[in-house]
Amino acid sequence: MKLHSSKLTILFLFTTLGLHSCLEGSQNITAPSNDPKFKSLSFAKNSKIPHLEKAVFTLSNDTLIQNIDSLPFRTRVDSVFPTFTFASSSGAYLVYKDVQNKDSLRMLTGKDTVDFSHPLHLKNISSDGSSNASYLIKVNVHQVEPELYLWKQLQSNLPVLPASENQHALIFGKSVFLYVSNGSAIRLFTSPLSDMGLWKEKTGSLTGLPATAALKQMQVFNNKLYLIANDNKLYASSDGMEWTGSTLPSEFEDGRILCAFANKSLIAIVRDKESKEYYIASTVDAQKWTKNNKLNDHFPLTGYAALNFENRLGLPKVLIAGGAPRDASHPAPYIWSSENGLDWVNFSEGAKKQAAISDAALVAYDNKLFMFHGNDTIRMVESISEGFHWLLPNKKYNSLPETCRKRSLVSVLADKENKRLYIIGGNAQGELCRDVWTGKLNRMNWSK
Numbered sequence: 001m002k003l004h005s006s007k008l009t010i011l012f013l014f015t016t017l018g019l020h021s022c023l024e025g026s027q028n029i030t031a032p033s034n035d036p037k038f039k040s041l042s043f044a045k046n047s048k049i050p051h052l053e054k055a056v057f058t059l060s061n062d063t064l065i066q067n068i069d070s071l072p073f074r075t076r077v078d079s080v081f082p083t084f085t086f087a088s089s090s091g092a093y094l095v096y097k098d099v100q101n102k103d104s105l106r107m108l109t110g111k112d113t114v115d116f117s118h119p120l121h122l123k124n125i126s127s128d129g130s131s132n133a134s135y136l137i138k139v140n141v142h143q144v145e146p147e148l149y150l151w152k153q154l155q156s157n158l159p160v161l162p163a164s165e166n167q168h169a170l171i172f173g174k175s176v177f178l179y180v181s182n183g184s185a186i187r188l189f190t191s192p193l194s195d196m197g198l199w200k201e202k203t204g205s206l207t208g209l210p211a212t213a214a215l216k217q218m219q220v221f222n223n224k225l226y227l228i229a230n231d232n233k234l235y236a237s238s239d240g241m242e243w244t245g246s247t248l249p250s251e252f253e254d255g256r257i258l259c260a261f262a263n264k265s266l267i268a269i270v271r272d273k274e275s276k277e278y279y280i281a282s283t284v285d286a287q288k289w290t291k292n293n294k295l296n297d298h299f300p301l302t303g304y305a306a307l308n309f310e311n312r313l314g315l316p317k318v319l320i321a322g323g324a325p326r327d328a329s330h331p332a333p334y335i336w337s338s339e340n341g342l343d344w345v346n347f348s349e350g351a352k353k354q355a356a357i358s359d360a361a362l363v364a365y366d367n368k369l370f371m372f373h374g375n376d377t378i379r380m381v382e383s384i385s386e387g388f389h390w391l392l393p394n395k396k397y398n399s400l401p402e403t404c405r406k407r408s409l410v411s412v413l414a415d416k417e418n419k420r421l422y423i424i425g426g427n428a429q430g431e432l433c434r435d436v437w438t439g440k441l442n443r444m445n446w447s448k
Contacts, residue, residue: 032128033088044081088127146443155436168215169411208243261341262316307362322357331358419444
């Protein structure tokens, strides 16, 4: 591009008088330099446009200046005070196209605002006037709401399933296992996590596991599946199809698995044959059991939801929601929390009262907990306090489609690798649900 000498004279004179504030260390330059290279760009803080000053710019491929981490959704960049620094400069200017599509120059003074709504071309001239460098400036702003959850249906008609309320899905390895029992036989359907729209029934016979076992109790522990059936045996499987049972200690009866805490210990509820009191029992190897604390009378024995998760500090916790305690025949509204699987605190005693919770599902995602109620009164509630308080999600950002029916006995899973939530099966007013849904927070699609 040809520059007229009159324009250059004006540019040199102007920058000598007014550009020292935006050119790094101009007061300290003792000799002209032939290096015009870009060094940095920053935006001044603007009380009317939050987050502008947080933009961090880098140089890519020696010619592109951009902020890799986009500014928040709807951040205005049409009135920005930029500060540029260069290795040396006798003048820097932006290049625009005029009405005749010819290059037009705008000198950078450090005092004027710039509209970065569209990519801009920048040219800087070295302090000795012998060389110049050209760049493209691109200011990235997120074009979608980062806090929006996008839900869609992956499968509307799972393979023919037996009509049953005894069903459970869980992640095992790189697959999702969905167990369904009609009381006389258990069937296993699987899907790869990479394609949750693709399901098939496991061929061959599922052996060793009683068909009446409560499938919701099933847990993954040390790369095996575990479940305590009503015959007071602990059943284990390494492939989900072939199961072997081992009898619990003779002093235990009426056992059921509670959770697998931090994959370090398997936690169960057992009743002492002699005292008829319920206790927490634990094992680290699925063989030797230790009887621990006596169970609170209000602690649930059936119909509860369990969740292992890590809090914001990365520490393991487990939450138990709802279910029916031994002193009642109906579901309770209690939420129980533990930091070791042995000692439990009833959150509901100090928190806002909840409706009765039965056959719910819990899942952890984006430093939140989500609970899908099993009583069909509401679809979903969330907690940002590790289960102490629960609120309805903001429908503007997180709302399940109307075609995703309210249901109980649902399985809700979080795929950490793909950063997705999955809703699988369930029971809608007596009708078996054969659909699979997935949801993802927009922000999870971005690297940071």
